[in-house]
Amino acid sequence: MAEWYRREGDVLSLTLHVQPGAKRSEVAGLHGEALKLRLAAPPVEGKANEALMRFLAELFSVPLRNIELKQGAQSRHKVVRITASLITPEALLPTPSAK
Structure with a gap:
């Protein structure tokens, strides 16, 4: 089982590594035992956290x-809870490009 998320009933807990100030918001893949997300929002006055919540x-x-x-x-390392989602976390991971 993946270390970066846990599902208990209809609650999903995700461990995230967030990189604010990116060109666009996107899932970047795995970063150790966390899902790495890039956010277009700057890390000032909670703007990145707001953008993270909307993006998720x-x-x-x-x-x-x-x-x-x-x-x-206040950290790049975050834990979020998502309730009542039917989306499988693995479905968010970028697929390797076919050569």
């Missing part, structure tokens, strides 16, 4: 109220 709500097809930042408000 969109990725997991849930309303914003179903996303909760559990740990890491």
Whole structure:
């Protein structure tokens, strides 16, 4: 089982490594035992955390109220809880390019 997420009933806990200030918001793949996300928002006054919550709500097809930042408000390393998503976390990982 993957170390970067855990599902308990309809609650999904994700361990994230977030890189704010990127050109665009995207899933970058795995970073150790965390899912790496790039965010277009700057890391000032909570803007990156707000953008992270909106981005995750969109990725997991849930309303914003179903996303909760559990740990890491001031850190790149974060833990979030997502409630009632039918999206499988592995489906978000970028697939290797075919040569």
